Amino acid sequence: MFPALVSPKIITLIIFVSTYCGLIFLPKKRLLYAGVGAGLLIILQIINLPEIITAIDWNVLLMILGTSGLVIFFSESKMPALLGEKVIDKAPNFRWAVVLLSILAGGISAFLENVSTLLIVAPIALSMAKKLKTSPVPLLIIIAISSNLQGAATLIGDPTSIMLGNYANLNFLQFFFLNHKPGIFFAVEIGAIMAALVTFYLFRKNKQPIHSIEHTKVTDFLPTILLLLMIISLIGVSFIKEKPALTNGFICSGFFLLGILRELTTKHSWSPKKIIKNLNWETLILLSFIFIIIGAVIKVGLINDIANLIAGAGQNNIFLLYSIIVWGSVLVSAFVDNIPYVATMLPVINALTMQLGVSPYLFYFGLLSGATLGGNITPVGASTNITALNILKREGYHVSFREFIKYSLPFTLAAIISSYLFIWFVWH
Numbered sequence: 001m002f003p004a005l006v007s008p009k010i011i012t013l014i015i016f017v018s019t020y021c022g023l024i025f026l027p028k029k030r031l032l033y034a035g036v037g038a039g040l041l042i043i044l045q046i047i048n049l050p051e052i053i054t055a056i057d058w059n060v061l062l063m064i065l066g067t068s069g070l071v072i073f074f075s076e077s078k079m080p081a082l083l084g085e086k087v088i089d090k091a092p093n094f095r096w097a098v099v100l101l102s103i104l105a106g107g108i109s110a111f112l113e114n115v116s117t118l119l120i121v122a123p124i125a126l127s128m129a130k131k132l133k134t135s136p137v138p139l140l141i142i143i144a145i146s147s148n149l150q151g152a153a154t155l156i157g158d159p160t161s162i163m164l165g166n167y168a169n170l171n172f173l174q175f176f177f178l179n180h181k182p183g184i185f186f187a188v189e190i191g192a193i194m195a196a197l198v199t200f201y202l203f204r205k206n207k208q209p210i211h212s213i214e215h216t217k218v219t220d221f222l223p224t225i226l227l228l229l230m231i232i233s234l235i236g237v238s239f240i241k242e243k244p245a246l247t248n249g250f251i252c253s254g255f256f257l258l259g260i261l262r263e264l265t266t267k268h269s270w271s272p273k274k275i276i277k278n279l280n281w282e283t284l285i286l287l288s289f290i291f292i293i294i295g296a297v298i299k300v301g302l303i304n305d306i307a308n309l310i311a312g313a314g315q316n317n318i319f320l321l322y323s324i325i326v327w328g329s330v331l332v333s334a335f336v337d338n339i340p341y342v343a344t345m346l347p348v349i350n351a352l353t354m355q356l357g358v359s360p361y362l363f364y365f366g367l368l369s370g371a372t373l374g375g376n377i378t379p380v381g382a383s384t385n386i387t388a389l390n391i392l393k394r395e396g397y398h399v400s401f402r403e404f405i406k407y408s409l410p411f412t413l414a415a416i417i418s419s420y421l422f423i424w425f426v427w428h
Contacts, residue, residue, distance in 0.1 A: 008046050009300040015040050016297055023340055030337065031282060034289035047296040055295025061284055062249025063162045068280040069256035070230060071116045073223035080108060080120040081216045088124065094132060094206040098139055099199050101125060102146035106192050110150040110157045111231065113280065114384045117147040122391055132208050137397050141407045142199055144388035145376040149195060149415060152372040153188040155234060156252070159283060160342040164368050166248070167346045168360065171238035172231075184365045187422045191373070191415035198414045202407060222262060230255040283339065290343045298347055307351035318358065318428060325349070325363050326420050329370030334381045338371040345371075362427040369419045376412040379404045 015037050022033030041047050047055065074080065087104050091097035101121060109117040121143050129136035151158030155165045155172045164170065170178065176185045233251045237243060244250075260275065297303055314321035325345075332341055345367050353360040375382035379389055379401060385408075389399050 007300075008044075009302060011044060012041065012046055012296050012300045013302060016293060016302065019293060020340070023337065030340075031286055031289075034286055034293070034340070038289040038292040041293060041296045047292060047299060051295055051299065052292055055298075056288055056291045057163070057166055059166050059246050059249040060159075060162050061287060062246060063156065063166075063252045064159050064280065064284060064287070066230070066249070066252025066254070066256040067156050067162075068113055068116075068283075069275060070223065070227050070252075070259060071112045072275055072278055073256075073259045074112065074227050075116055075120055077218060077220045077223040078216045079218050079221070079224050080112075080117075081124060082218050083108075084121050084124040085215050088128060088210060091210050093210060094128075094134070094208040095200065095203040097128060097210050098142055098203050098206070099196055101139070102142050102199050103192070103196055105143045105146040106150040106195075109147045110153040110188075111227070112157075114147045114151055114158065114382070115387050118144055118384050118387055121147070122388070126391075126395065128210070132210075134206070134208070135397065136395065137392055137399055137403065138203070138407055140388045140392055141399070141404060142202075142411070144382075144384045145408050145411055146195070147384045148372065148376050148382050149192055150188050152368045153185045155248075156231070158372060159287070159339055160368060160371060163287075163339075163342055163346065164364060167350075168364055171248075172234040173238040178361065181426055184368060184423070187365060187369060187419040187426075188372075190422050191369070191419035194414040194418040195411050198410050202410065223259065226255050226259055287339060287343065290340045294343055294347065297344075303347045304351050306348050307355060310348065310352055311355060316356065318356070318362075319424070321352070321356075322362055322366050322424060322428070326366040326370040326416075326423075329367055330374035330377070330416060333371045333374030334377040338375055338382075342367065342371050359427075362423065365423045365427060366420070369423065370416065373412055373416045373419070376408050376415075377405065378408070 019033050019037030022037075023030045026033065042052070084101065084104055087100045088097050091100050101124070105117055105121045108120065112120075122140060125139045125143055126136050129139055152161050153175065155161055155170070155175050161175070165172075165175070175183050177183055230252060233255070234248060237247050237251065240247075263275065310321065310324065314324050329338075329341070329345070332338075346364075349360055349363045349367060353363060375385070379385050379399065385404075389404075392399055
C-alpha cells in the first residue's frame with residue numbers, strides 16, 4: 001500500500017501533525033479536520049475496522065452522552081438558578097456576591113458540563129449587575145473561568161476527567177482518595193480556595209449593597225433526583241472490583257434514558273426530540289475521530305517516540321518532567337481545545353512512566369490540572385470563555401484581550417500554582 005521509502009509511521013506522523021495544525025489554527029472547522037485525518041488513516045489502511053472498534057473508547061462516549069443529557073434536564077428544571085439566587089441572598093455586598101457566585105459556579109462544574117454551568121449562572125449575574133448599574137464584564141469573566149475551574153475535581157466534571165478515569169481505570173471515589181493518598185479532587189479544591197481569595201482581592205473596591213431578588217420557582221425535582229442517583233450509582237460501583245468495562249457509561253446513559261422516557265409520558269417545554277438535538281454531539285463525534293487517530297499513532301509506534309522526546313527534554317528528571325507536563329499543558333490549553341490534547345497525552349504519559357519505571361499518577365494528575373486550568377488564561381482557551389464573551393457582546397459589551405487577562409491571569413495562576421505544588425508533594 002505504501003511506497004518503499006514511505007513507511008506507515010511517516011504517513012501517520014504527517015496526517016497527525018496536519019490534523020492538529022487544523023485543530024489549532026482553524027478551530028471552527030475542527031470536526032472537519034479530525035474527520036479528514038481519521039478518514040485518511042482508514043483509507044490508507046493504517047488502521048482497520050477491528051482496530052477502530054477497539055481504539056474508540058465507548059465507555060467515555062456513553063458517559064459524556066448521559067451526563068450531557070442529564071445536564072440539560074437539570075438546567076431546564078431551574079434548580080441551579082434557584083441555588084444561585086439563594087447564594088446572592090447570603091451576600092452582604094457585591095464583592096461577596098461575586099465570590100459566592102464564583103464558588104457556586106465552580107461547585108456546579110465539578111458535576112456538570114462547563115458551558116451549561118455558565119449558562120445557568122450568567123443570567124443571575126447579569127440581573128444583579130443591571131440592578132446595581134454596574135458593568136457585568138468582570139463578573140461574567142470570573143463566572144466563566146470559575147465554571148472551568150473544577151472540571152477535573154470529579155470523574156464526571158469534564159470530558160477530560162472522564163477520559164482519564166477510563167484510561168487509568170479510576171473510579172468515582174479514586175478522584176478523592178487513591179492508594180491511601182488524597183486524589184486530584186483535593187488539588188483542585190485547594191486551587192479553588194486560592195482562586196477565591198484572588199477574586200476577593202480583585203473586587204476589593206466593589207462594596208455596593210445587594211438587594212434581595214425574586215426567587216425562581218422550581219416545580220420539577222425529578223432531574224435533580226436523577227442526577228443525584230447517577231452520582232450515587234457511580235460511587236456504588238466504585239466498590240465493585242471486577243465489573244464490565246462499560247459499567248459507568250451504561251449508568252450515565254441509563255439515567256439519561258430514564259429522563260427521556262419520563263418526558264415521553266409528560267408534557268414539558270423540552271421534548272425528547274429537542275433534548276437529543278441539544279446534546280453535545282460535536283464533542284462525541286470529535287472524540288471518536290481523535291480516538292481513531294490516536295489508535296493509529298499508537299499502532300505505528302509514534303507514542304513511544306513522543307515519550308522518548310519528552311524524556312530527553314526532561315533529562316529523566318522526575319520534577320523537570322512533571323513541570324514540563326503541567327506547564328506545557330497550561331500553555332497548549334490556553335490556545336487549543338484540551339480534549340484532543342488530553343486524548344493524545346494520556347498514552348504518551350503511560351509510555352513515559354513505563355520507560356522511567358515510576359507511578360503514572362503524578363503525571364496524570366499534572367496533565368489534567370494543567371489542561372483544565374490552562375484554558376482559563378485566554379478568551380479563546382475554553383468554550384466557556386467564548387460563550388461568556390458572546391453573552392456580553394449581545395448585552396453591548398466588547399471585551400478586549402487585555403481586560404480579560406486582567407482577571408483571568410491572576411485567578412488562574414493562583415489555582416495552577418497551588419494545585420501544581422500539592423500534586424507534587426503528595427504524589428512524587
